[in-house]
Amino acid sequence: MSFYSDASNDDLSDELETLGWYHYDLSRHAAEALLMSNGVDGSYLLRNSNNGPGCFALSVRAKDSVKHFHVTRRDNVYRFGFNEFPNLHDFLRHFANQPLLGSDAGTLMVLKSPYPWRVEEPSIYESVRVHTAIQTGRTKDDLVPTAPSLGTKEGYLVKQGAFVRSWKQRWFTLHRYELKYFKDKMCEEPIRTLDLRSCTAVQFDYSQDKVNCFCLVFPERTFYLCAKSGVEADEWIKILQWKLSQIRKGR
Structure with a gap:
């Protein structure tokens, strides 16, 4: 050093x-x-x-x-x-x-x-930091029951509007079971907070005329989001799917 x-x-x-x-x-x-x-x-x-x-x-x-x-x-x-x-x-x-x-x-x-520097992380998404107290095990199935509250991610995504259907860039933060989006990174108050416990599916979407697009399905609405790259979209999908799987296990 x-x-x-x-x-x-x-x-x-x-x-x-x-x-x-x-x-x-x-x-x-x-x-x-x-x-x-x-x-x-x-x-x-x-x-x-x-x-x-x-x-x-x-x-x-x-x-x-x-x-x-x-x-x-x-x-x-x-x-x-x-x-x-x-x-x-x-x-x-x-x-x-x-x-x-x-x-x-x-x-x-x-x-x-x-708080240890070296902690195990799930191998399903190497570039997303998910810290747990667990010291052994390298897959998502090895994580402790409360692990969904530990995975965090943030970044810009392009979101389709609910009524006008135009696409606008928004700043997203994922913490615990909440996916929030803001007008931009500097804003303190979110436009909306999505509770993942109500989400039924997260997957790539090919119905929109855009690349690197994925969707979050809720009972009242499906949210369409696009990342800047396929890798980034894959990271978001995997961490969101992992959280959903842990939510279902806890029910």
């Missing part, structure tokens, strides 16, 4: 490599998504910060939110707040004895469960 500029680069890299909960360049947004989707109160992970070499962020879930704390490495010492530690293991040992972390808002958190 090339994050560091001092003479201890190799030692620091080796130390970080031993941490199963160091997530490298995982973004703030992705860290929050992982911890809120899969973690529990007290789940935590370490990731690189955007503040430069030797800067990290400790992301910790506290009930319904994720807090981020600055950790820096300078002159072979880790600094967290006013405390200094010679290595990350001493850093964790400190919070094992004094486990409460205070945020600016006064929230207190306990470091309980490291």
Whole structure:
């Protein structure tokens, strides 16, 4: 790795490599998504910060939110707040004895469960990240019963309107059993939220005069969506079909 500029680069890299909960360049947004989707109160992970070499962020879930704390490495010492530690293991040992972390808002958190970097993912769609606590098994049938809540995906799709039948690009997010679409990526309020528990089928569709098209069948309406490529359409179909199969198993 090339994050560091001092003479201890190799030692620091080796130390970080031993941490199963160091997530490298995982973004703030992705860290929050992982911890809120899969973690529990007290789940935590370490990731690189955007503040430069030797800067990290400790992301910790506290009930319904994720807090981020600055950790820096300078002159072979880790600094967290006013405390200094010679290595990350001493850093964790400190919070094992004094486990409460205070945020600016006064929230207190306990470091309980490291969120692992290496987790098994279903082999049916390699490029879609589905994180579970399961450590063995590589197929969709090996996932835990609550796994449908863990698969997430987002991206632009072109959707056919309900009445005018024109096609417009929309930003889609898939989280738990909800497929939401927005006017664009920057919008906070969705145009609509689709509950997959009411969906009866997801499949490629060839009835429309468009390529890479697929449909979601609901009792009251069929939604027609198009992806930018066949691969992207296939990814959406597979993760949606997987969720439907898990919903049916749970009934």
